[in-house]
Amino acid sequence: MAKGGGALLPMSAEAGKGNGGGGGGGDDAALFKGSAMTRRGAVAALSYMACSVLLVMFNKAALSSYNFPCANVITLLQMVCSTGLLYVLRRLKIISFTNSEPSVPSDALFFVPFRILLRTTPLSLAYLLYMLASMESVRGVNVPMYTTLRRTTVVFTMTMEYFLAKQKHTPPIIGSVALIVFGAFIAGARDLSFDARGYAIVFVANITTAVYLATINRIGKSSGLNSFGLMWCNGLVCGPSVLFLTYIQGDLKKAIEFPYLYSxxxxxxxxxxxxLAFLLNYTIFWNTILNSALTQSMCGNLKDFFTVGIGWVLFGGLPFDLLNVIGQGLGFLGSGLYAYCKIKGK
Structure with a gap:
């Protein structure tokens, strides 16, 4: 249930912390001596990567293989399903929306105090921009180049962390990020399918992702809500906005008339x-609050190895090019170096 040690899913960052330098057994034990990442943090990171790879594949299948014209409708469906599932789980008291025992009656209108809902509004707006830009960015770029361009998100994330939280990073971390970005430019140098609009949307998605992750790290820890609570607030604030957007753009009508709708x-x-969108949103909150916004971005780079390979096989993309392979290799090397520094506590 939502309390004690019987939770079906980890609820909050607090459950995964508490071993500052020595204490906690079991899940809170460090992966290696001197580690900056707990076992629980590693599980959160791996869970995010698995969900992310699979979601990109299914979104790409809907938008490209079936040529579904309405990315915003998919975003709306994901929000409705996520919010509906959270409502049922909360109503049945299987989960809680707070880090502590709920102080709001189960029949309360929003399940969370209205003042907290208002406090999380910046996070919800950042989430809305992130969802819309990320969904649209998948359409115009092949999967290998999509993952290559998305890898530059780490630079934007580091910048946002510095301005929002005054977070500074060590030279090894900065060096690994520089290697990733350099590899991304090398990999994209001879992209024969260059699409200026597609590239621009991907970079917009990178900026919105960085803002979203940094906002999670800043607001998520101070709101008193766990991952489920933050997802619930996002759904309440963003759902009506996405519904209005799809209506005025005529996407709902297009979706109803889509020839493969009943396939x-x-x-x-x-x-x-x-x-997968529900699971991905949960693991993003879990990983970002447990670890950091930059670690979340780097996990996105590490899982790209699988995204590139599977995407190349299922959807095609770039013809074989040595320069692209070298660039991809440099990016993965940079991600590996970051992971090493993080695990060793550097």
């Missing part, structure tokens, strides 16, 4: 997309 294959793709 079992397309419906299965949408179902898995909604399920």
């Amino acid at each position: 079992p294959g397309f419906q299965a793709v949408l179902l898995f997309s909604c399920m």
Whole structure:
């Protein structure tokens, strides 16, 4: 249930911390001596990477393989499913929305105090921009180049962390990030499928992702809400906005008239997309609050190895090019160096 040690899913960062330098057994034990990441933090990172790879594949299948014209409708469906599932789980008291025992009656309108809902509004707006830009960015760029360009998010994340939280990083961390960005430029130097609009949308998605992750790190820890509570607030604030946007753009009408709407294959793709979006949102909060915004971005780079390989096989993309392979290799090397520094506490 939502309390004690019987929770079905980790609820909050506090459950994963508490071993500042020596104490905690079990899940809070460091991976290695002197580690800056706990076992719980590692599980959160790996869970995020698995969900992210699968979600990109299903979103790409819907938008490219089936040529579904309405990315915003998929975003809306993901929000509706996520919010509905959270409502049912909270109503049945399987989960809680707070780090402590709920202080709000179960029949309260929002399940969380209205003042906290207002406090999380900047986070929800950042989430809205992140969702819309990320979904649209998948459409115009092939999967290998999408992952290559998305790898530059770490630079924006470091910048946002510095301005919002005055977070500074050590030279090894900065060096690993520089290696990632250098590799991304090398990999994209001879992209024969260059699409200026697609590239621009990906970079907008990078900026919105950085803002979102930095906001999670800043607001998530002070709101008193756990990952489920933050997801709930996002759904309440963003759902009506996305519904209004899809309506005025005519996307709802296009979706109803979509020729494959009742195809079992397309419906299965949408179902898995909604399920994975829920799990991905949860693991993003979990990983970012437990570890850091920059670690979340770096996890996005590490999982790209699988995204590139699977995307290349399933959807095609760039023809084989040695320069692209070298650039991809440099990016993965930089991600590996960051992971090493993080685990060793450097």
